[in-house]
Amino acid sequence: MTQATAREPRQIDTVLFDLDGTLVDTLSDIEEVVNRALGEHRLPALTRSEVSERVGEGGTALVEASMRKSRRDHDPALVARVYQAYLAGDARQPAARARLYPGAEDLLRRLRAAGVRVALCTNKSRHVTAPLLAAVGLDTCFDAVVTGDGPERRKPAPDPLLSALRLVGGSSTLMVGDSVYDLRAAQAAGMPVAWVRFGYGTHHGAAPPDLELDGLDDLETAARAAGIHVRAT
Numbered sequence: 001m002t003q004a005t006a007r008e009p010r011q012i013d014t015v016l017f018d019l020d021g022t023l024v025d026t027l028s029d030i031e032e033v034v035n036r037a038l039g040e041h042r043l044p045a046l047t048r049s050e051v052s053e054r055v056g057e058g059g060t061a062l063v064e065a066s067m068r069k070s071r072r073d074h075d076p077a078l079v080a081r082v083y084q085a086y087l088a089g090d091a092r093q094p095a096a097r098a099r100l101y102p103g104a105e106d107l108l109r110r111l112r113a114a115g116v117r118v119a120l121c122t123n124k125s126r127h128v129t130a131p132l133l134a135a136v137g138l139d140t141c142f143d144a145v146v147t148g149d150g151p152e153r154r155k156p157a158p159d160p161l162l163s164a165l166r167l168v169g170g171s172s173t174l175m176v177g178d179s180v181y182d183l184r185a186a187q188a189a190g191m192p193v194a195w196v197r198f199g200y201g202t203h204h205g206a207a208p209p210d211l212e213l214d215g216l217d218d219l220e221t222a223a224r225a226a227g228i229h230v231r232a233t
Contacts, residue, residue, distance in 0.1 A: 010192060012223070013233040014170030015111055016161055018177035019122040019129065020055055021199030023104045023216075024136055028097040029090070030055055034062045037085035041078065044069045052200040056155070056179030058123035058148045059086050090128045095135035101198065103216035108141040115232025117173075119164035123148035123155055123181070143168040156181040158189035174228060176219065180205045192228055194219065 020026045027048065035045040043066045046054075050069075054061045063082045067074060111118050119142055122129055126147040133139040144167035146152065152159035165173050175186035178199020183206035186193035195209035196216070203209055211226040213219060223230050 009227040009229060010172065011233065012116075012172050012174045012192070012228055012230045014117040014119065014165055014168055014173035015219075015230060016119050016121050016164050016173055016175045016186075016191075017108075018056070018155075018175075018179070018182050018199075019120060019124060019132075021052075021178035021201060022101075022176060022182075022196055023108075023120075023138065024095075024098050024100055024132070026095070026098045026132070027052060027055070027200060029093065029095065030062075032096075033089040033093070034059065034086050036089055037082050038063070038066050040085055041082045043067060043072075043082065056123065056177075056181045056201050058154055059083050059090075059125070062086070087125055087128060091131060094128060094132040098132065098136055100136050100138070101196075101216060105137060105141065107216045107219060108138065111230070112141070112143070116230055117143050117168040117170045119144040119146065119168050121146045121155065121160045121164050121175070121185075125149045156184035156188065158185050161185050161189045161191060171233065174210075174223065174230065176213075177201075179203075183207070183209055192226070194222065 017023055031048055031051045046066055054065050060083050063079050108118055126149055129147050144164050146160045146164045148154045152163050173191050175191050175193040178196045179201030183193050183203050187207055192210040194211045194213055195203050196213045211222045
């Protein structure tokens, strides 16, 4: 656990979380399901590394990465068909090999018990997010869930984070994520951000995070060390 930057003390009453690579390890499931959908449409499979690099952007980004790999011209209709096949496969097995990262459920329940508002901001579709949360036991852990198929632009746009903050009625928030898209979204929204080291992504391509986490149990301690006080208001 290390402090990335020093900031003026801030009072935070809301914590927003990314899903894949932050609270739940879903990489094996995503790799299997997306490559099945790609194969059904005669597109090249993605390596685990390629899936890891793009998963934070959502399923369409994975399909588009495969199309670029095939050197085919971009075809929005094909992207839509493959994406729908990916969603259908993901909904059938939302958590075949998914596992919670250590401390995930305890942290969410601890924050809510302390009166801190908790919301999820993911680029996943709602049709996939809901069964996944139920499968891993997190379906009752959030005050609001904002998914990638809502009216807002997806991360790295700040819209879903700002929407989540409005939905829960919070005044100030900390974003917790594992990818550059999470960092860019939070920084565009003017929010402090915690980056988890154990996830899929990197923070290269964005300003440094306010704090870095070796584990989810470190959140409150690392936040205090960075001058961020997470508490109910």
